[in-house]
Amino acid sequence: MESGYEEICRAAMADPGGRGLSSHADGLPPLKALAESLAGAKGAMLISGFPVRTAKGVVGETDGPSGIAWLAGALTRLGVPVRVYTGPYCQPQIKAALALAAPRASLCLLPHRGGAGYARREWEDFAPTHLIALERPGKGADGICRNAKGEPIDEWVADAEPLFEAAKAQGAVTVAVGDGGNELGMGGLRPLIERYVEKGGLICARQQADYTLMGGVSNWWGWGLCGALSLTAGRDLLPTPGQEEALLDAVLSSGGADGATARFEPTVDAMPLQDHLRVLGQMRRAVEEALNACPV
DSSP: OHHHHHHHHHHHTOOTTOOSSGGGOSSOOOHHHHHHHHHTOSOEEEEOOOEEEETTEEEEBSTTHHHHHHHHHHHHHTTOOEEEEEOTTTHHHHHHHHHHHOTTSEEEEOOSSOHHHHHHHHHHHHOOSEEEEESOBOBBTTSOBBOTTSOBOGGGOOOOHHHHHHHHHTTOEEEEEESSSOBTTBGGGHHHHHHHSTTHHHHOBSOBOSEEEEOSSHHHHHHHHHHHHHHHHTSOOSOOHHHHHHHHHHHHHTTOBOTTTOOOSSEETTEEHHHHHHHHHHHHHHHHHHHHHSOO
């Protein structure tokens, strides 16, 4: 079973796109411990949605909706209440993904500003034990959200940082997933981001999570957490290749675009679908082999 968690980590942390972060990781994250913690969650806040400017305006990118939706689906199948948070520009893409992968999860719209009061009310109403931010812009040291090019994008980003800060204040487990270092919660990797990511010192997010998962593509860690939960729960919670293809089609039909190319094509971070399905296939094999060897 231990090798299954390790294979999932290696698949999620591959760096075929040359982003320069996950390939320089110092060891593998404690995925088994994280999965066991998530499986016992009393409630989970999930945050995603990264806006990108396109020829048709600002929309949500294709990296993020898949990972967060399949993770929401896995958690709800395990009986964990889930609320997913995003901003207006990304809402159509997250909604489309959840409709296919996690229909029992609630979708919540973040306010553009004044999030402290909103976060307090959400926390009092929901009281989750876990918060996961996956491919969501995070404020840098100067309080500004930036894209990978270093361009300010605050005007498009509804502020999710108050939710993250509330989670830390309430003692909830925080998890950050990213592939470039400018995502919410990735601040614990600042030395690595500054050294290996272009403009890393400028774009690195300031918030730090209890668990920081860096991947070649953020969606891959959404699947990776589904795979790890599969091993912990003893049941397959990963999507099939056909389900992932259908979800990407739904995200594109809702107006989503590739965040790296700003094109409305079936790619994620400028990589074609078959490259992503190859990673998903690696995770599925790891989970299937582990479950067959050690049925729970």
